[in-house]
Amino acid sequence: MQYEANTPDDYIAKVPKVRQAIMQKLRKTIKNNLPKEFEEGMNYKMIGYYVPHSIYPMGYHCDASLPLPFMNIASQKNSINLYHSGIYAKKELFDWFVAQYPKYSKRKLDMGKSCIRFKKIEEIPLDLIAELCKKMTVKQWIDIYEASIKRK
Numbered sequence: 001m002q003y004e005a006n007t008p009d010d011y012i013a014k015v016p017k018v019r020q021a022i023m024q025k026l027r028k029t030i031k032n033n034l035p036k037e038f039e040e041g042m043n044y045k046m047i048g049y050y051v052p053h054s055i056y057p058m059g060y061h062c063d064a065s066l067p068l069p070f071m072n073i074a075s076q077k078n079s080i081n082l083y084h085s086g087i088y089a090k091k092e093l094f095d096w097f098v099a100q101y102p103k104y105s106k107r108k109l110d111m112g113k114s115c116i117r118f119k120k121i122e123e124i125p126l127d128l129i130a131e132l133c134k135k136m137t138v139k140q141w142i143d144i145y146e147a148s149i150k151r152k
Contacts, residue, residue, distance in 0.1 A: 001077050002045040011047055015075040022080065022121045023047075026073055029126045033133035038070055046074040046083070051138050061149045070141055071133075079110070079117040080124065086136045088114035089144045093135055097128075104128040 005011035012023045027047060031040060039052045043066070051068035053059055060066040072083040087094045101109045104125035110117040118124045136144075 001075065003075075005042060005045070007042065008040060008047045011042065019075050019080060019121060022124060023073070023075060025126060026080065026082075026124060026129065029130050030071065030073070030133055033130040034071070035134075035137050037138040039067070043067075043069055043072055046072040048072045051142060055138060056142055068142070068145060076117075079119045080121055081118070082116045082129065083114050084116070084132065085114055086141060086144070087116075087132075089148060090136070093132075096135070097132060100128055100131070101125070 003011055003014040005014055008027060012020055012027070015023055027040075030049060034049055037051070037055055038049045040047065040049055042048060043050055048069060049071040050066075051070060053067055056068045058064060058068075060068050070085050072081075074081050074083070087097055098109065098111075104127060105123060107120060107123060110119065
């Protein structure tokens with residue numbers, strides 16, 4: 001589901017009431033643990049965390065007017081999703097997350113390439129997400145990103 005929102009607060013106000021508290025907790029967990037150089041805002045109609053143009057002026061290669069995306073959170077129809085580009089781009093981080101997940105949750109990991117789906121919102125492993133947020137700096141993300149794209 002997509003919500004027409006201009007700010008993260010506006011986005012959370014538009015999700016179903018039953019999800020608003022956990023979305024606030026998830027947002028707070030990310031903001032408190034993600035390196036400060038990442039900025040928060042709306043990105044792809046979700047709450048996004050990205051490298052601002054002030055740090056990476058070239059922006060996202062698909063649309064240079066957009067900042068370099070890193071993480072997003074969204075309330076979807078059947079789950080709350082965390083999208084993390086670093087997990088997709090760095091195998092060691094993916095392997096770490098998959099190995100750690102059972103220590104924080106009894107549920108089977110429901111994960112796509114960079115999308116982690118949480119269907120039981122009361123069981124979102126906030127402590128694990130906090131650790132994940134600390135695993136990559138802006139510089140590391142830019143280096144990984146630049147190594148994986150070819151600019152025209």
